[in-house]
Amino acid sequence: MIKFWKKIENIMNDFNIKKKLIIIYVFCVILPLVLTDSIILFILYDGEKKEQIYEFENITSAVKYGLEYTFEEAVNEMNDIYVDGQINDFLNEDYANGYAFYAASVELSKKSSLNLLGGYDISNVVIYADNDTIINGGHFYRLSEAENTEWYQAYIESGKNLTFVLYYIGNSDMSALSMRRISLARHLDYFKKEGCEKILRLDLDYNKVARKLMLANYGYGIYICQGDRIIFSNEGHSGSHEDFHKLTGTEPVAYKSSFTMYGQDVDILIMEPENSVIRQLEKHMPLIIFLVVANLFLPVIMVSAVNRSFTQRLWELGTAFDQVQGGSLQGIENVRGKDEIGILMQNYNRMVKRMNNLIQRVYKDRLERQEIDLARQNAELLALHSQINPHFLFNVLESIRMRSVIQGEDVTARMIEKLAVLERQNINWASDNVRLAEEMSFVEAYLELQKYRFGNRLHYEIDLPQTCADYYIPKLTLTTFAENACVHGMEKKTSACWIYVRVYLKESLLYIEIEDTGGGMEEEVVAKMNESMRCCTIEDIKENTHIGILNACLRLKMISKGNVEFFLESEKGVGTFMTIKVEAGYLQTKEQEGQYHVDESDVSG
Secondary structure: OHHHHHHHHHHHHOOOHHHHHHHHHHHHHHHHHHHHHHHHHHHHHHHHHHHHHHHHHHHHHHHHHHHHHHHHHHHHHHHHHHOOHHHHHHHHOOOOOHHHHHHHHHHHHHHOHHHHOOOOOEEEEEEEEOOOOOOOEOOEEEHHHOOOOHHHHHHHHHOOOEEEEEEEOHHHOOOOOOOEEEEEEEEOOOOOOOOOOEEEEEEEOHHHHHHHHHHHOOOOOEEEEEOOEEEEEOOOOOOOOOOOOEOOOOOOEEEEEEEEEOOEEEEEEEEOOOOHHHHHHHHOHHHHHHHHHHHHHHHHHHHHHHHHHHHHHHHHHHHHHHOEEOOEEOOOOOOOOOOHHHHHHHHHHHHHHHHHHHHHOHHHHHHHHHHHHHHHHHHHHHHHHHHHHHHHHHHHHHHHHHHHHHOOOHHHHHHHHHHHHHHHHHHHOOOOEEEHHHHHHHHHHHHHHHHHHHHHHEEEEEEOOHHHOOOEEEOOHHHHHHHHHHHHHHOOOOOOEEEEEEEEEEOOEEEEEEEEOOOOOOHHHHHHHHHHHHHOOHHHHHHOOOOHHHHHHHHHHHHHOOOEEEEEEEEOOOEEEEEEEEEHHHHOOHHHHHHHOOOHHHOOO
């Protein structure tokens, strides 16, 4: 993956900015535009589809309700006949002749529920009875007349007591208004123990029911089907003198709803409207146009402006770099813009100005370098002289010491010997940093020398583990703290005083402790000293006269790059306790000294 991105980066580096902006435009504008607009169009389409399906559900519910209402009205008529005892008795009666049957039928028509028939959607009512004394005609027929008909066979095959059947009468009745028939059929078996078998057939007015569907004006093609037969349709499949049409399987069905009505499965199909997607998009055309303008043309304008802003000024900058005439760079006259390129042009002009000045000053610089070389040579000579002077000082001290020994002044001789040790070590140290072991020997020599001054009032104890002996610290650092404890701690105290100098390691920190049982200090002085040690800088050393402690703290900060802490505690009349914690890793070699060339930000606390 890293190699792949590296390869892409190398390829991009070879393109100019104009090509890069075009690539950015294609991948960051065009492709996201196509993707987001496609998603938006899909959401719009999906929303329209869901809204359309909701509309389809409402339409199918309305069609279903209208169809069920028509059938239910007819079934209510049938129920009245079903429970009519007079009709049942009339059909069960054995008639002597046709006159007797006719007289009974006239009498029945005055009393029975057949008088109430004639609903708006009902075209005919016929009752078939297994009674040979009945004369066929009107509302009554012998059952044998129906046994070979299509409707009867369909009714018997359904196995339902009450159902509807579809059939086509063809040329059997040319006078009929409709050759398509939808009939409800049921056995009249309410009075089960009496008489012959009876079947009631109620014919719906096909044309009226079909007209209701046409007048509803749903706005979509509606098909009401039983199986593959089209019962009703508002798209030209409802010709009453033709047999029922059948579905071809190629119809653009958009929605289908199925339900069962009186034992028969019925499907309501809604056809897909022509150009439905286009019509849906046309409804949102203002939004689509806005998206195209906002996402296509506006980015083109912005990319063109950005491209001109980049390429024009970069070309001017590149031309300026190429125009090197007579060893002198030419500046850019028309510097404009506050972006990175504008800043680069400004910096280029500053660079040109400085470089031209440097070219003019090259000879002066050569002279200055020669003067510096001479000064360095003089400094080296002075250093050689400075090494000669201490040699005579040591010889003089040794002569005085020998004179004291000859005269029997042993104390004076030892004092001169210790002083010679201090001076010799101070002069012989080649660098600013020394091993802790050497610094401790220097501290011991200093305290031993101070005992000649304070006598039995001064006692000291030095503790340096071997594990800490080889760490490096700035020379005279511990001596400075020991001197402060010795001089300032004992000046105002007449009783004996102890000075402890301890060094130890704890985890990654080197601890240095200087403790004295001297006169101590006030709380205000302690607080001020802690603040001064924590925040001391080189400027503080320059401005103050008493700089011993601050000098030592600053040098410790320099060698540890600021990773050192100072804690001073003191109580008046009891003593003073000084703790120094420094990261031991910074004290491992003498090369850490840095010759004090350290940024003050590392040592400013």
